[in-house]
Amino acid sequence: MKAISYWGVAASMACAVSALSLTPTYAQSTDQAQILERLDTLQAELDALKKQLAETKTQADQSKKLAEKADTRAQKAVLAADKVRPNAWHMAGYADVGIEFSDGENSDTFTSGKFNPSFHFLYKDLVLFESEFQVTTTDGGETDLELEYSQLDFLLHDNAVLVAGKFLSPVGQFQERLHPSWINRLTNAPVGFGHGGIQPLSDVGLMLRGGIPVGDRLFTYSVAVGNGPRLGHDGVELEGFGRDDNSNKAVSGRAAFFPIDNLEIGGSFLFAKIAAEAEEAGEEDDDHDDGETAASEDGDAAFGDLPQGDFDLWGFDAAFTKGNWDIRAEYLNADLKGLGGHDADELIEPLSWEAWYAQVAYRMSGISDSSFFQKLEPVVRYGRFTVEGDHDLEDELNEKRFNIGLNYWVSPSVVVKSAIEFRNYMASEREDDTRLQLQLSYGF
Numbered sequence: 001m002k003a004i005s006y007w008g009v010a011a012s013m014a015c016a017v018s019a020l021s022l023t024p025t026y027a028q029s030t031d032q033a034q035i036l037e038r039l040d041t042l043q044a045e046l047d048a049l050k051k052q053l054a055e056t057k058t059q060a061d062q063s064k065k066l067a068e069k070a071d072t073r074a075q076k077a078v079l080a081a082d083k084v085r086p087n088a089w090h091m092a093g094y095a096d097v098g099i100e101f102s103d104g105e106n107s108d109t110f111t112s113g114k115f116n117p118s119f120h121f122l123y124k125d126l127v128l129f130e131s132e133f134q135v136t137t138t139d140g141g142e143t144d145l146e147l148e149y150s151q152l153d154f155l156l157h158d159n160a161v162l163v164a165g166k167f168l169s170p171v172g173q174f175q176e177r178l179h180p181s182w183i184n185r186l187t188n189a190p191v192g193f194g195h196g197g198i199q200p201l202s203d204v205g206l207m208l209r210g211g212i213p214v215g216d217r218l219f220t221y222s223v224a225v226g227n228g229p230r231l232g233h234d235g236v237e238l239e240g241f242g243r244d245d246n247s248n249k250a251v252s253g254r255a256a257f258f259p260i261d262n263l264e265i266g267g268s269f270l271f272a273k274i275a276a277e278a279e280e281a282g283e284e285d286d287d288h289d290d291g292e293t294a295a296s297e298d299g300d301a302a303f304g305d306l307p308q309g310d311f312d313l314w315g316f317d318a319a320f321t322k323g324n325w326d327i328r329a330e331y332l333n334a335d336l337k338g339l340g341g342h343d344a345d346e347l348i349e350p351l352s353w354e355a356w357y358a359q360v361a362y363r364m365s366g367i368s369d370s371s372f373f374q375k376l377e378p379v380v381r382y383g384r385f386t387v388e389g390d391h392d393l394e395d396e397l398n399e400k401r402f403n404i405g406l407n408y409w410v411s412p413s414v415v416v417k418s419a420i421e422f423r424n425y426m427a428s429e430r431e432d433d434t435r436l437q438l439q440l441s442y443g444f
Contacts, residue, residue, distance in 0.1 A: 086124055093117040093132070096181040096441040104423070104433030112137040113439070116148065116180065128153040149202055149240075163207040163224075166240045169200035170207065170222035170254045171268040172330050173317045182443035185326065185361045185379045187419050191401040192355025192385030196233075198313070198334050199355065200252065200270060202240035203227065214257075220266075223253040228272035229311060235351050235393055236274065236311060236336060246308060248273035262322035268332075270313040276340050276348075309339030309348070324363040331356040349389050357383030363409075379405040379419070386426070398426035413443040 096113040100106075118132035131150040138144050151165035168176045174193045178184055193199045205226025212219045228250025229238045249272075256266030315332035337350040359381040365374040381403040387393045405419035416439075423433040 088122045090120045090122075091117060092120070092444060094180045094182045094441065094443040096439055098187060098437065098439035100438075101436040102433055104431055104435075106433065106435075111439075113181070118148075125155060128155065157210070159212050160208060160210040163209065164205075166202055166204045166242075167207055167224070168202050169238070169252065169270075170209065170224055171200045171252055171270055171313065172254070172315055172332060173266070173319060173328070174330060175199055175201055178328075180443065181439065182413055182415055182441040185359065185377070185407065185417075186381055186403050186405050187417050187437040187439040188421075190330070190355075190357035190359070190381060190383040191399050192332070192353070192383065192397075193330065193357065196397070197355060197385065198236075198238070198332050198353040199330075200229070200238040200313070203250065203252065204240040204242060205249065218258050220256045221253070222255075223251075225249050225251055228270075229274060231274055231276070231339075234397065235353070235387065235390065236334075246273060246275040248308065252313075262320060264319045265316070266318070267316045268314065270311070270334075272311045273308040274311050274336065274339060275308050307338055307340045309336050311336050324365060326361040326363075327359070329356070329358040351387065351389040351393070353385075353387050355383070355385045357381055361407075375409045377407040377409065379403070379407060381405075395427040395430065400424040400426070415441050417441065 093116045095115045098111045098113055099109070100111060101108045113136075115135040116132055117135075118130065121129040129152050132148040134146045134148050136144045136146075147166065149166050149168050151163050151167045154162040154164070156162055170176060172193070174190065179189060179194075181187075188194065189197070191197070195201070203224060203226030205224060207222060207224035207226075209222040210220070212221070226249065227241050227244040228248070229236045230241060230245055231237070250270060251272070252268070252270035254266050254268040256264050258264055311334065313332065313334035315330065317330040318328070320327040332353070332355045334353045335350060336352075339348040359379065361377055361379040364376045364378070368374060382401070384400050385397060387397045401424070402422040403419055405417060407418075408416045410416065417437075418439075419437045421433075421435040421437060423435070425432060
């Protein structure tokens with residue numbers, strides 16, 4: 001019995017040892033299987049990423065080729081367009097209509113306004129042609145067509161443009177920059193700065209203009225040589241004439257500087273000789289094929305030896321535009337001296353003109369939540385125009401003018417304007433005039 005027990009114990013111990021020796025081997029085999037399974041999974045994911053990367057690279061290569069082909073086609077199209085049609089053109093302009101009530105010698109009337117289309121043709125970045133026409137209905141019911149300007153602009157440099165043709169005068173600011181009705185804050189021009197005033201409207205000739213940076217500021221310039229003014233109903237006519245009535249050429253221009261942001265200060269000038277025969281010797285003869293005028297042919301005999309008058313004009317202007325504020329002022333002074341009369345030893349009395357105005361406009365946007373009030377713009381302007389040396393001109397032109405207006409901006413280029421204008425004539429025999437003016441202007 002005892003021997004059998006020993007053998008049983010030995011067998012039990014052997015089984016235990018065998019069990020202990022087999023357990024680590026089994027666990028190790030299980031871990032290795034899991035690791036191999038994870039490696040297989042990672043390998044599959046890596047293979048999938050490689051495949052996706054290869055597909056992405058293929059798509060990128062294809063996209064690059066398509067982009068290169070598209071760029072090539074675009075370049076060919078640009079070259080073809082330059083060869084076939086190098087011009088670009090644009091049309092703009094403005095129009096207005098209105099009504100005016102007067103308690104003076106003028107009758108209450110509707111005003112048909114005017115239509116001013118302007119055209120712009122650009123050849124590459126070398127030459128720009130621009131022209132504007134004004135179409136109006138006269139008091140007699142006829143249609144009047146005028147050429148406001150027609151000019152070629154040669155783009156010489158970033159700081160220089162050469163202008164040739166009929167151009168708006170660079171003297172002052174109003175005529176060149178502000179006279180379109182949808183830009184002008186009131187329904188008409190300041191006294192002395194429109195037709196019949198002393199500010200030059202246009203000229204025919206050459207002009208060099210541009211802007212030059214001076215540090216962080218800007219200096220602008222305009223210098224023009226043209227046919228210049230002539231004698232006329234209001235003493236001097238300052239519009240562009242297609243042919244000069246004397247050999248002298250007018251020199252005019254303007255220089256301006258921005259001392260601070262939003263403030264421009266400028267000075268203007270015009271010097272010219274005015275011939276007596278421009279008014280005295282007659283009108284132009286349309287039958288002359290060579291363009292000679294009756295004034296030049298007949299006038300040389302009658303007035304050719306008479307001295308020509310010196311017409312000198314100078315002025316300055318300032319403009320402050322920032323935020324809702326638009327503040328402007330202009331001053332012009334001109335003299336005509338040394339003009340010959342009918343007799344060789346006769347001189348016409350010197351004439352002098354003076355015109356100025358100051359204007360303030362304020363856009364009421366931002367001071368109210370109401371969209372209606374935000375589009376309102378009150379305007380105030382005061383101006384004066386005087387002539388000395390001719391009693392008839394003094395009685396006709398000398399005037400003080402005060403305007404109060406309120407504008408409603410339907411859009412940035414559509415404005416409804418209302419204004420009250422007080423005209424105080426300096427001639428004792430002329431009755432002062434108060435006018436209520438309404439106008440709708442549209443810029444396009």
